Amino acid sequence: MLTGKHLIAGQWVGGDATFGNEPVSGAPDSFAVGTVALVDQAAKAAEEAFWSYGYSTSATRAKFLREIAKEIDGRGDDLTTMGVKETGLHEARLNGERGRTTGQLNLFADHLEAGAYLDRRHDEALPDRAPLPRPDLRLMQRPIGPVAVFGASNFPLAFSTAGGDTASALAAGCPVVVKGHSAHPGVSDIVAQAIDAAIKTCGIHPGVFSQIQGGNRAVGQAVVQHPLIKAVGFTGSLGGGRALFDLCAQRPEPIPFFGELGSVNPMFILDGALSARGAEIAAGWAGSLTMGAGQFCTNPGVAVVTAGAEADSFVAAAREALKPIGAQTMLTDGIASAFHQGRDRIAASEGVQSVLTTTCDLRHATPYLFATTAMDWLANEELGEEVFGPLGMVVTVADDVERIAVAKSLQGQLTCTLHMDDADTETGRALMPILERKAGRILANGFPTGVEVCDTMVHGGPYPASTNFGATSVGTMAIRRFLRPVSYQNIPTDILPEDLACEQPRRQPE
Numbered sequence: 466m467l468t469g470k471h472l473i474a475g476q477w478v479g480g481d482a483t484f485g486n487e488p489v490s491g492a493p494d495s496f497a498v499g500t501v502a503l504v505d506q507a508a509k510a511a512e513e514a515f516w517s518y519g520y521s522t523s524a525t526r527a528k529f530l531r532e533i534a535k536e537i538d539g540r541g542d543d544l545t546t547m548g549v550k551e552t553g554l555h556e557a558r559l560n561g562e563r564g565r566t567t568g569q570l571n572l573f574a575d576h577l578e579a580g581a582y583l584d585r586r587h588d589e590a591l592p593d594r595a596p597l598p599r600p601d602l603r604l605m606q607r608p609i610g611p612v613a614v615f616g617a618s619n620f621p622l623a624f625s626t627a628g629g630d631t632a633s634a635l636a637a638g639c640p641v642v643v644k645g646h647s648a649h650p651g652v653s654d655i656v657a658q659a660i661d662a663a664i665k666t667c668g669i670h671p672g673v674f675s676q677i678q679g680g681n682r683a684v685g686q687a688v689v690q691h692p693l694i695k696a697v698g699f700t701g702s703l704g705g706g707r708a709l710f711d712l713c714a715q716r717p718e719p720i721p722f723f724g725e726l727g728s729v730n731p732m733f734i735l736d737g738a739l740s741a742r743g744a745e746i747a748a749g750w751a752g753s754l755t756m757g758a759g760q761f762c763t764n765p766g767v768a769v770v771t772a773g774a775e776a777d778s779f780v781a782a783a784r785e786a787l788k789p790i791g792a793q794t795m796l797t798d799g800i801a802s803a804f805h806q807g808r809d810r811i812a813a814s815e816g817v818q819s820v821l822t823t824t825c826d827l828r829h830a831t832p833y834l835f836a837t838t839a840m841d842w843l844a845n846e847e848l849g850e851e852v853f854g855p856l857g858m859v860v861t862v863a864d865d866v867e868r869i870a871v872a873k874s875l876q877g878q879l880t881c882t883l884h885m886d887d888a889d890t891e892t893g894r895a896l897m898p899i900l901e902r903k904a905g906r907i908l909a910n911g912f913p914t915g916v917e918v919c920d921t922m923v924h925g926g927p928y929p930a931s932t933n934f935g936a937t938s939v940g941t942m943a944i945r946r947f948l949r950p951v952s953y954q955n956i957p958t959d960i961l962p963e964d965l966a967c968e969q970p971r972r973q974p975e
């Protein structure tokens with residue numbers, strides 16, 4: 466079932482050095498450690514593949530994406546078994562995540578067939594225009610070249626080997642080199658087998674996809690620095706992401722680094738909603754905060770409420786809802802250790818009260834709840850930094866002035882949430898221009914965990930939520946990250962890219 470190897474342009478490649486995965490229980494599996502030499506081989510093969518794959522039609526790539534989805538589904542049971550073993554995530558979650566993964570591959574196939582992503586434009590020639598004639602001009606989006614993808618620890622399927630970054634890059638026409646995440650090399654191995662099978666069925670150049678397993682930090686650095694790599698998709702920590710972003714910027718030819726890093730996803734629970742259904746919101750928050758051991762980039766870590774008796778009831782209700790939630794296994798020892806350190810940092814911060822203190826150790830997480838005032842929050846910007854796991858902070862504000870100040874103090878976020886009733890319209894209206902500057906997605910009367918994969922999703926935001934505020938890593942717009950516009954002036958139709966040559970003119974001569 467497992468190869469234990471890297472997949473380099475259709476060849477399964479082992480090596481002398483190996484590393485083990487970290488199963489929740491049972492014996493570890495062994496995987497070859499990645500090397501810088503393999504990165505070079507994979508990038509060169511990707512460049513070679515680009516000369517055919519980058520010029521393939523949308524229909525060819527749509528068929529390929531659907532075939533990958535089919536091959537992944539065919540390995541569904543193996544993927545779930547290995548995922549449970551490596552990540553501690555539950556079977557139902559992994560089955561659901563597989564559906565999301567194949568669903569987004571099929572969604573990109575539909576998106577390619579619809580064709581709008583090409584943004585084809587045509588300004589027809591005006592030979593008689595005075596004082597100068599206008600040439601025939603066409604524009605279309607073209608793929609940028611080989612793309613590197615870092616698998617994410619918290620979504621072994623939907624954000625890893627064949628996840629959203631890979632799906633959108635392959636959809637665009639870009640070959641992909643994946644740096645597998647060392648937290649789930651077994652799942653990555655099986656998914657790579659699925660992609661390999663799809664490449665063979667569709668007769669595509671094998672360099673279109675390679676995967677190098679982890680175990681060696683130099684591999685990640687070599688991937689982003691390789692001159693043939695033209696962009697990077699990444700989901701992970703602020704520290705790791707920033708280090709790799711800086712390497713991209715320092716290259717002789719800088720390239721875009723699409724990193725999704727940290728977010729505390731604040732919720733503003735406005736007075737009318739707090740009064741009408743504070744306990745209900747608190748219970749919903751507890752569920753969202755602890756789902757999947759809180760290991761979601763959209764985990765709502767902060768709740769802002771007006772101080773007073775209703776805020777006290779809200780805090781008490783959140784505490785009661787969180788208290789019975791037991792220890793959950795985290796994705797890796799390292800992530801659990803980072804959670805414990807983050808919890809200790811918050812607990813020791815000035816002006817922060819512990820509302821719910823639990824006990825967890827080793828690879829486990831239990832929920833923690835803290836409270837602070839707007840004044841203390843504003844005095845210590847570290848309180849706004851992500852603690853990855855089930856940790857909530859209630860910030861009490863004295864009035865709308867403090868609420869606005871807290872909103873303005875926020876770093877860039879993936880999401881901001883309003884809980885509001887009709888009576889809160891004025892406050893909601895005042896917050897909207899601020900939240901819009903802070904987040905990629907604003908939602909009302911819901912919880913941000915659960916990201917719809919669709920045309921209108923933005924999963925991104927100002928730094929540090931992401932390193933590129935103009936992009937999303939979820940939804941069909943994610944394809945734009947790996948495209949660039951090219952203008953074709955007076956180019957004969959016979960030598961235009963096929964997708965452009967078949968397009969009818971949109972703009973008639975004036």
Ligand code: NAP
Binds near residue numbers: 683
């Ligand atoms: P990570 O440590 O940033 O690692 C992500 C990937 O980048 C891994 O493949 C890692 O390689 C590589 N990497 C990291 N730093 C590197 C460097 N300096 N040079 C070269 N490669 C580097 O993230 P993680 O392992 O997923 O989780 C750790 C923390 O990330 C969590 O505690 C949490 O704070 C955060 N996180 C956030 C999100 C989010 O969506 N906001 C999601 C997941 C995790 P190795 O595999 O070799 O380490």
